[in-house]
Amino acid sequence: MKNTDHINNRRTFAIISHPDAGKTTLTEKFLLFGGAIQVAGAVKSNKIKKFATSDFMEIERQRGISVATSVMSFEYREILINLLDTPGHKDFAEDTFRTLTAVDSVILVVDSVNGVEEQTRRLMEVCRMRETPVIVFVNKMDRDGKNRFDLLEEIENELSIHLHPMTWPINSGKDFKGVYNLHDKNLLLFSAHTKGDEEGELPISDLEEKILDQKLGEKDASMLREDVELIAGVYGDLNKADYLSAKVAPVFFGSAINNFGVKEMLDTFIRIAPVPQCRPTSIREVCPTENKFSGFVFKIHANLDPRHRDRIAFLRVCSGKFERNKYYHHVRIDKDVRFSNPYSFMAREKTVLEDAYPGDVVGLFDTGNFKIGDTLTEGEDFFFTGIPSFSPEIFKEVQNKDPMKTKQLEKGLLQLTDEGVAQLFTQFGGNKKIIGCVGELQFEVIQYRLLHEYGASVQFNSLPFFKACWITSKDPKKLDEFIKFKSANIALDKDGHLVYLAQSEWFLNTERQNNPDIEFHFTSEIHK
Numbered sequence: 001m002k003n004t005d006h007i008n009n010r011r012t013f014a015i016i017s018h019p020d021a022g023k024t025t026l027t028e029k030f031l032l033f034g035g036a037i038q039v040a041g042a043v044k045s046n047k048i049k050k051f052a053t054s055d056f057m058e059i060e061r062q063r064g065i066s067v068a069t070s071v072m073s074f075e076y077r078e079i080l081i082n083l084l085d086t087p088g089h090k091d092f093a094e095d096t097f098r099t100l101t102a103v104d105s106v107i108l109v110v111d112s113v114n115g116v117e118e119q120t121r122r123l124m125e126v127c128r129m130r131e132t133p134v135i136v137f138v139n140k141m142d143r144d145g146k147n148r149f150d151l152l153e154e155i156e157n158e159l160s161i162h163l164h165p166m167t168w169p170i171n172s173g174k175d176f177k178g179v180y181n182l183h184d185k186n187l188l189l190f191s192a193h194t195k196g197d198e199e200g201e202l203p204i205s206d207l208e209e210k211i212l213d214q215k216l217g218e219k220d221a222s223m224l225r226e227d228v229e230l231i232a233g234v235y236g237d238l239n240k241a242d243y244l245s246a247k248v249a250p251v252f253f254g255s256a257i258n259n260f261g262v263k264e265m266l267d268t269f270i271r272i273a274p275v276p277q278c279r280p281t282s283i284r285e286v287c288p289t290e291n292k293f294s295g296f297v298f299k300i301h302a303n304l305d306p307r308h309r310d311r312i313a314f315l316r317v318c319s320g321k322f323e324r325n326k327y328y329h330h331v332r333i334d335k336d337v338r339f340s341n342p343y344s345f346m347a348r349e350k351t352v353l354e355d356a357y358p359g360d361v362v363g364l365f366d367t368g369n370f371k372i373g374d375t376l377t378e379g380e381d382f383f384f385t386g387i388p389s390f391s392p393e394i395f396k397e398v399q400n401k402d403p404m405k406t407k408q409l410e411k412g413l414l415q416l417t418d419e420g421v422a423q424l425f426t427q428f429g430g431n432k433k434i435i436g437c438v439g440e441l442q443f444e445v446i447q448y449r450l451l452h453e454y455g456a457s458v459q460f461n462s463l464p465f466f467k468a469c470w471i472t473s474k475d476p477k478k479l480d481e482f483i484k485f486k487s488a489n490i491a492l493d494k495d496g497h498l499v500y501l502a503q504s505e506w507f508l509n510t511e512r513q514n515n516p517d518i519e520f521h522f523t524s525e526i527h528k
């Protein structure tokens with residue numbers, strides 16, 4: 001097979017949603033269609049329902065599962081689909097944002113009862129920013145949901161995206177009768193727990209046909225006729241280019257738990273979803289069709305096995321062909337590295353792979369060489385850009401409770417913060433270690449993992465900061481003065497870059513006004 005065939009054959013995407021909208025359930029149905037699993041219930045949700053450590057510990061115990069479900073590759077109708085998992089919990093939003101840099105499109109699940117929820121809004125902002133094509137799945141139509149037109153309007157307004165209905169529901173809740181496929185012109189009658197084959201489909205090219213009244217009853221049949229006329233007038237045919245340029249999002253209605261309306265979406269997905277795309281780097285755009293291999297690390301996951309402190313770095317292949325045992329250039333550390341046991345995630349099993357193509361995700365064993373955002377190439381010096389490193393919002397001082405384990409603590413802090421869930425700072429001119437996160441839950445996770453994986457016991461003391469800003473200046477003297485004057489608020493990040501920790505928005509604005517020669521940056525990307 002030629003490289004271009006491999007590329008055209010692949011779709012790499014993520015399912016995103018507010019927790020509980022049905023992401024896990026939908027993922028499972030996809031895997032069933034792809035033959036990657038045989039029974040429902042095989043995918044464990046790695047969501048955190050309650051905000052308690054005990055839940056996280058439970059998840060930790062299931063870590064093998066969550067590593068395996070971080071990427072799920074399966075084939076459907078001869079297309080190789082790479083589905084990247086994203087944590088729904090908001091405290092892990094950073095992880096989700098980074099995963100979005102490794103996909104070419106997303107499927108957004110919206111709960112028909114709750115409509116657009118907070119996490120959906122935040123995730124969609126990132127998709128909009130990156131111009132990622134989106135397909136929307138309105139789930140739980142078997143429950144009494146919002147009025148279908150109101151819901152569309154809400155999604156359009158709240159997410160600032162134009163929608164294009166591909167299927168159209170007939171009622172919801174206990175009156176839910178099914179969906180009409182506007183594209184294929186057939187009626188899909190609802191029944192709980194469908195197999196998802198063509199069985200329930202009824203071709204109806206002309207909605208005036210009497211069979212519609214027989215199947216739906218006169219009232220619902222005439223409502224559907226009116227709805228469809230209205231939709232056809234407003235939306236017309238889907239323009240694929242508008243979808244690919246993220247201007248329009250096709251919408252499907254269904255019920256994931258009942259495997260209803262899912263196949264329609266999957267069939268459309270493989271027809272219209274983008275193949276692996278070009279990506280920006282520090283020097284130029286890199287396209288999948290280039291001969292030379294390149295890729296970047298978007299996620300690092302600690303391994304389950306406590307006997308080996310290995311981690312798995314997830315690398316998205318962006319161009320060329322990745323090969324096992326071949327030397328590649330690790331741009332940041334300027335070293336050549338090779339991998340004898342790279343993983344693929346086919347059929348939810350980790351298997352050693354010989355080669356991988358653009359759009360694929362490769363799991364690399366890592367003993368501490370990788371950081372989020374690291375780039376591998378065949379020698380060229382560039383790095384992929386746009387991998388966000390968000391400014392933390394909660395800061396705590398690390399207090400070592402067991403001085404005998406200082407070395408283990410330092411190692412643990414460095415390794416865990418490399419995974420990207422938290423950032424590590426050191427007080428300027430001192431030794432105080434400060435951890436910055438976007439969510440409280442991460443502190444519990446870090447405390448737990450430091451103890452269980454490194455034997456280090458810590459306590460966290462809250463600090464009165466709300467934002468970290470990387471500071472630079474064209475005038476070194478001015479920068480020196482600022483640091484001296486504000487030393488209690490200055491820290492160094494892991495790479496030794498200067499960071500100003502602001503107590504409040506007011507302080508930050510005041511400092512910016514008073515110090516026009518100092519530049520305040522909200523991500524550390526400026527230093528790459």
Ligand code: G4P
Nearest residue numbers: 017019020021022023024025045047139140255256257258
């Ligand atoms: P998430 O990954 O987005 O957090 O959601 P998940 O799939 O775990 O679904 C959240 C809950 O919604 C689950 O119920 C799931 O069974 C239910 N659900 C998913 N799709 C549908 C649907 O189409 N209709 C209805 N009525 N419910 C749906 P749960 O009680 O929280 O969990 P479980 O005990 O069923 O596993």
